[in-house]
Amino acid sequence: MIKNFTNSLKKAIGSHHLLKLTCFILTLFSLNTAYAQKNATIKGRVTTANNETAASVNITLNGDKQHATSTNDEGSYILTRIAPGTYTLTAKLIGLGTQEKQVTVNSGETLVIDFVLAEDSQSLSEVTVTSGYNKFAKKETESVARMPLKNLENPQVYNIVPKELLQDQVILSYNDVLKNVTGVSQAAINGANSFNLRGFTTKSFLRNGLQDGKANSIEVANIERIEVLKGPSATLFGNSLTSFGGLINRVTKRPFNTFKGEVSYTAGGFGLSRVTADFNTPLNKSKGLLLRTNVAYTDEGSFMDAGFSKRLMVAPSLSYKVNDRLSLFADVEIYNQKANDYVRLIPQASFTKTNPALLNVNWKRSYNNNEIYETQNSVSAFGEVNYKISDQWKSQTVFSRTNAPIEGLFMINFIQGDTAVLRMPGYEHADYKYTEIQQNFNGDFHIGKYRNRMVIGLDYYVNTLNSSFVQQYGFDKVRIPGNDPQYNKLTRYSVEQVFAAKTYTKDFIDQRVYSGYLSDVLNLTDELLVMASLRVDRFVNNGDYSINRDTTTGQFKQTALSPKLGLVYQVIPQQVSVFGNYMNGFKNNAPSKQPDGTPVNFKPSYANQWEAGVKTDLFDGKLSTTVSYYHIKVDDVLRGDVTPGRQGFILQDGGQLSKGVEAELIANPFKGFNIIAGYAYNDNYTINTNKDIDGLRQWSGPARAANLWLSYQLPGQTLKGLGLGIGGNYNSKAYIMQSRSQGEFYLPAYKVYNAAVTYDQPSYRVSLKMDNLTNKEYWGSYVSQMMPRRFSATAAFKFQ
The missing domain is CATH 2.40.170.20 (TonB-dependent receptor, beta-barrel domain)
Incomplete structure (x- = not known):
């Protein structure tokens, strides 16, 4: 069985490439464990005063971007590899009051620190029209890798078209949405939902990460964001809904x-x-x-x-x-x-x-x-x-x-x-x-x-x-x-x-x-x-x-x-x-x-x-x-x-x-x-x-x-x-x-x-x-x- 598996893998990626990859992975796994000191971990959950999940809350340690993350859709966060010491842990989101906590971590310890944030009515009234942030850079999404993985952690190239860009451009047609994605062009106009991606025809067959194989036009009014993954992506999404150029997923x-x-x-x-x-x-x-x-x-x-x-x-x-x-x-x-x-x-x-x-x-x-x-x-x-x-x-x-x-x-x-x-x-x-x-x-x-x-x-x-x-x-x-x-x-x-x-x-x-x-x-x-x-x-x-x-x-x-x-x-x-x-x-x-x-x-x-x-x-x-x-x-x-x-x-x-x-x-x-x-x-x-x-x-x-x-x-x-x-x-x-x-x-x-x-x-x-x-x-x-x-x-x- 192992032999059959190896032969199939060789056919998929080529025997010489397989040898290189095997040596490469073994080298990585044998790196000096000096990197793995007995550092600490802080994790927790952020909710609002009425016990509702608070997603996208910025979490920082001593204001240091190297130790920063944001809460996921469930309001959870995790910071790893923290050296022992005393820190200021901050949770912040526009419209919710900022909260700070002093924490002391010991070697190898895992601390659970939760936050409960109250609405900041003054902030809410001041951000009716948001203009002071990078509103098109919304790269963080769990569906791209089917797991919580930041853009800088992901070895795959992908583009996100958020609803903010759709509203900014007053977009009415799904074809116009993809004009904002690097290297994407129309393969068939109007109701065809067909595009060229890295030189291969790619249909828009994915909705919320699963199939939606319809021939009619796609309505933009119900779109939160468009995710375009570049390159052959059959490993996580199969070949029926993807092309060799990538895939298009609408959320x-x-x-x-x-x-x-x-x-x-x-x-x-x-x-x-x-x-x-x-x-x-x-x-x-x-x-x-x-x-x-x-x-x-x-x-x-x-x-x-x-x-x-x-x-x-x-x-x-x-x-x-x-x-x-x-x-x-x-x-x-x-x-x-x-x-x-x-x-x-x-x-x-x-x-x-x-x-x-x-x-x-x-x-x-x-x-x-x-x-x-x-x-x-x-x-x-x-x-x-x-x-x-x-x-x-x-x-x-x-x-x-x-x-x-x-x-x-x-x-x-x-x-x-x-x-x-x-x-x-x-x-x-x-x-x-x-x-x-x-x-x-x-x-x-x-x-x-x-x-x-x-x-x-x-x-x-x-x-x-x-x-x-x-x-x-x-x-x-x-x-x-x-x-x-x-x-x-x-x-x-x-x-x-x-x-x-x-x-x-x-x-x-x-x-x-x-x-x-x-x-x-x-x-x-x-x-x-x-x-x-x-x-x-x-x-x-x-x-x-x-x-x-x-x-x-x-x-x-x-x-x-x-x-x-x-x-x-x-x-x-x-x-x-x-x-x-x-x-x-x-x-x-x-x-x-x-x-x-x-x-x-x-x-x-x-x-x-x-x-x-x-x-x-x-x-x-x-x-x-x-x-x-x-x-x-x-x-x-x-x-x-x-x-x-x-x-x-x-x-x-x-x-x-x-x-x-x-x-x-x-x-x-x-x-x-x-x-x-x-x-x-x-x-x-x-x-x-x-x-x-x-x-x-x-x-x-x-x-x-x-x-x-x-x-x-x-x-x-x-x-x-x-x-x-x-x-x-x-x-x-x-x-x-x-x-x-x-x-x-x-x-x-x-x-x-x-x-x-x-x-x-x-x-x-x-x-x-x-x-x-x-x-x-x-x-x-x-x-x-x-x-x-x-x-x-x-x-x-x-x-x-």
Whole structure:
């Protein structure tokens, strides 16, 4: 069994790399134990005067940033490796009174020091509009590593987009949220929820750390923050919901202890009309029973000759603190969407004109009709049970269920040659169902004098699809430039007449994944940490059942191992850390038969990433940066055999390489002024797949991308609450395709700027937003026209 495990591990990361890693880890574990003196530990819990949990409270020892932490969601904190002596322990949070305690610790001792903080009414009245802190630098989250781990302690690169940034930029669309993440670009615009991340297409399939596989647009009104983890992350999150480039997880809003509400209305260009409401209502505050409900309705047209969307979301959430050990949380997102705003113009090969600007595509032509639309509804349910087993261990049981039916007509358009658009309408009635159940045990304990933070997890994931589908390739052809009488002959009636004579494809698909994983972060010293993780994944494909043919094909089972290793050294404790990681992802491959009838079993394709970089948190949290270099190599990719006489045969010796640099900066240089900026360079190409394209960048997003947002809250009482924001995005040339024999086609580079003005007061907020300030004509995913300049205004009323 050990031999089989070792062989599988070698296949996952390569035998020579395995040897290096083994020697490296053994060296780390054999470091001189002089670092492990008999230091002390202080831990405890912070609550409010009415016995409610106080999260995010700053805890410091003698005001020293090297011995500082903050309380987690349960109000708990821990300070380790404290030299014997007498100290001042301080607990502080804006809106709660600061409290200090004198403590004396002895060698090897563990002290439990709790705080009870009273509300500071004067402070609360003074921070109605917060402007004097780095409000975009909210990196601390337990869901990234599935354990309490600070950004400077984490060897993985990740970005957080907090709700404060969404409000500052007056963001209405989920696609606009990801423009703030370094190196992320859209892979398909509007309702597709598809992005390019480190050169790989990445879907937004995670909600609160578990599946939420719906095709409809994602509503931003119920988002607390967005977490984007960079690099193959299958070890903790599996391969079904992640890509080799990383993953995108959205965290929803949760109830809190006080009554508060907000209702807003937005009106803007192209028929934009939007209403949102957010009400938080403690049902039984003394017993910890809290309710929060978010509602959003959007009705929007298009700048093109066709295109609309109507979207409604209702999202109630309920939390209940049963006692100090047990807490429950549940929420539901109910979503209804009717839209035809998913624009797709897919180029084909053999172009003499190399970009859409040269094709003279009419900016306002959609090549669609408002009668061609789909309804995409979904119900996403989430449940969480947290139980404190002991001071060192806690249990978390989570459940997620998504039902996401789609019904209606859709349109895919192909650019044919340089002169015409080939329209291809389709109809689908698909019922997607996803379920995930996960059990995590989190520990924070010492083995001897070494601190361990560990998660042990089990995961069960199942997805099924019941679909009915039909499509007409080449329904008609429309000229790109000039008038064409055929253009308006695309109607619902004309499409349905064609489909009436066709046979619909009907299928049922069932896939299941059984997984177990373990991750441990070991403190060799306060400054030196080692992370080691491993996942075993059993994929079961029960096949594709064709209802028309009454046959099932494609059944197979496959097991994969996914390791992860990381090293962090804090050069300046709590301020500067250097890190390195090895991360792994995989893709299951179904068995097949070669043209000569020979059966062949394929192994999973593996992606292995090596990355190194620096993270900082300087000037009392006013400057946060991350800079890294990554190298992702994908092996065992399936490809077609191009040897003469062997066309149709499949080989498993292809590959892909993605490497690059990323840099993020989040700063608060002076009171009221906040900056978030990023730059990314990505070099991406295939290896040994096809000599005509190997080494040439294909559709994987731009090679270079940059983002910037500057926000300033004006000081003084006269203009208190007035905020200004401006920023934008740069994308370099993005290749759709490159071929040595047939040429190239690409999207031109562009810069787009946005600006917002907000006046925020205790009882109301008014915001004005201008998207695409310079009215830039530019192209998004494939050959999709992006929105020209649009002005919008929002008025919000607050209740508390």
